[in-house]
Amino acid sequence: MSFLVLSDLEKRYGALTVVKGVNLSVDKGKLVCLLGPSGCGKTTTLRLIAGFVPADGGEIRVGDKVVSSPAGTMPPENRNMSMIFQSYALWPHMTVYQNVAYGLKLRKLPADEVDKRVKAILGVTQLTPLAERYPGELSGGQQQRVSLARALVVKPEILLLDEPLSNLDANLREEMRFEIRRLHDEFRYTTVYVTHDQAEAMTTADLIVVMNNGKIEQSGTPEDIYARPETEFVARFIGGTNILTGKAKGKNTVDVDGGFTLQCGSGSLVEGGKGIVSIRHHDIELSPKKKVDVNSVPRVVKRQIYLGSHRDYLVDIKGGETIRTVAPVDVEMPVGSEAWLHFPPQHCRALTE
Incomplete structure (x- = not known):
């Protein structure tokens, strides 16, 4: 009570x-x-x-x-x-x-x-x-x-x-x-x-x-x-996250402005409306080669920092906009190289504004 x-x-x-x-x-x-x-x-x-x-x-x-x-x-x-x-x-x-x-x-x-x-x-x-x-x-x-x-x-x-x-x-x-x-x-x-x-x-x-x-x-x-943040504000304020925007194709799919499509494992979208996707830095998988087809895109490494327990990466997605992700120390890719980003659907959450 x-x-x-x-x-x-x-x-x-x-x-x-x-x-x-x-x-x-x-x-x-x-x-x-x-x-x-x-x-x-x-x-x-x-x-x-x-x-x-x-x-x-x-x-x-x-x-x-x-x-x-x-x-x-x-x-x-x-x-x-x-x-x-x-x-x-x-x-x-x-x-x-x-x-x-x-x-x-x-x-x-x-x-x-x-x-x-x-x-x-x-x-x-x-x-x-x-x-x-x-x-x-x-x-x-x-x-x-x-x-x-x-x-x-x-x-x-x-x-x-x-x-x-x-x-x-x-x-x-x-x-x-x-x-x-x-x-x-x-x-x-x-x-x-x-x-x-x-x-x-x-x-x-x-x-x-x-x-x-x-x-x-x-x-x-x-x-x-x-x-399970419900809004973009909560997702940004609680923990490190990437916010991707685009157009909702259905209740769980977004055509991201960066030129690729993401399927979301949680949250809900309004078809045809604005699509907002949150994914935590540590939930993105970074590799030099493509591993899976769904939610995977090739992009260019813009920054790489060694932090002892992990490496911190910025990867270009479009026109100067970047995705931040972390990877194990043995995943080492130099600045300027191509890297594959995999956004596991279960970690992609659709949000409201």
């Missing part, structure tokens, strides 16, 4: 509508990622859920409570939600223990209960040895774990995270992705996580919601979003 429900949610700033009729249902205990480029409306949607800004239309429901509607808005302090910001927002004059205990003391819990819960969450987040240190004495990853511990210790109904890893270096970001997922699996709080990083979303989320221009473009599991 859905625990967090957004219905026709809207937010306007003057003449600009930044959240446009968003509808989303999140089951209790699930982690949903709002994913998209800067300016797509994902952080504004998160702030609407938190109650930091009032909605201009629609409704937000948590369980059996309406927390935002045209009739009124519940203030943030009454929503029983915890939010983690990009900047961690730790009190610099308080120790780790004191930072984590702060929310419990505001709720006037008995001292022994505060101590019990703080020590328990410090253990879970691997912060016990750092309990008496101050934020300025911690690494970025340690500060982020303190922020997580402080948010979790109050046992919120909903946990909100606003690009929490953006200030960390690449190695720490990767480590913290798995840490956030581990903690989610342990506590199973209903969580809404905002990010522009597809790797974060793929690693942490039960459900990915791709936003574009204030609207939800597509939602689904990480596998659904990656393997």
Whole structure:
């Protein structure tokens, strides 16, 4: 059963509508990622859920409570939600223990209960040895774990995270992705996580919601979003892909502008209309000789780069336009040579605009 429900949610700033009729249902205990480029409306949607800004239309429901509607808005302090910001927002004059205990003391819990819960969450987040240190004495990853511990210790109904890893270096970001997922699996709080990083979303989320221009473009599991994009925007934003355009000959065949025909194993086209085909870089097969007849074309290698684990190729398809593909290191073809491209039909997906 859905625990967090957004219905026709809207937010306007003057003449600009930044959240446009968003509808989303999140089951209790699930982690949903709002994913998209800067300016797509994902952080504004998160702030609407938190109650930091009032909605201009629609409704937000948590369980059996309406927390935002045209009739009124519940203030943030009454929503029983915890939010983690990009900047961690730790009190610099308080120790780790004191930072984590702060929310419990505001709720006037008995001292022994505060101590019990703080020590328990410090253990879970691997912060016990750092309990008496101050934020300025911690690494970025340690500060982020303190922020997580402080948010979790109050046992919120909903946990909100606003690009929490953006200030960390690449190695720490990767480590913290798995840490956030581990903690989610342990506590199973209903969580809404905002990010522009597809790797974060793929690693942490039960459900990915791709936003574009204030609207939800597509939602689904990480596998659904990656393997079965529904629009050109989603295909381009999630993972490396090639987009080929032409004219649809049927429900699964496109006459590509580059002068060849592709059969698509998934998606659907409107005969006679514009045909758009997505195929991932790593799904194209490159070879010096023709291997199969279907979806195979000869073209000229424009660029080849050795990257250790594979070779990265650009292959000309027409008038300066290129296809990018990767191949094993033993597939070595010099620039200017003819190469055969094979587009396996099962990896060619027809898209809508």
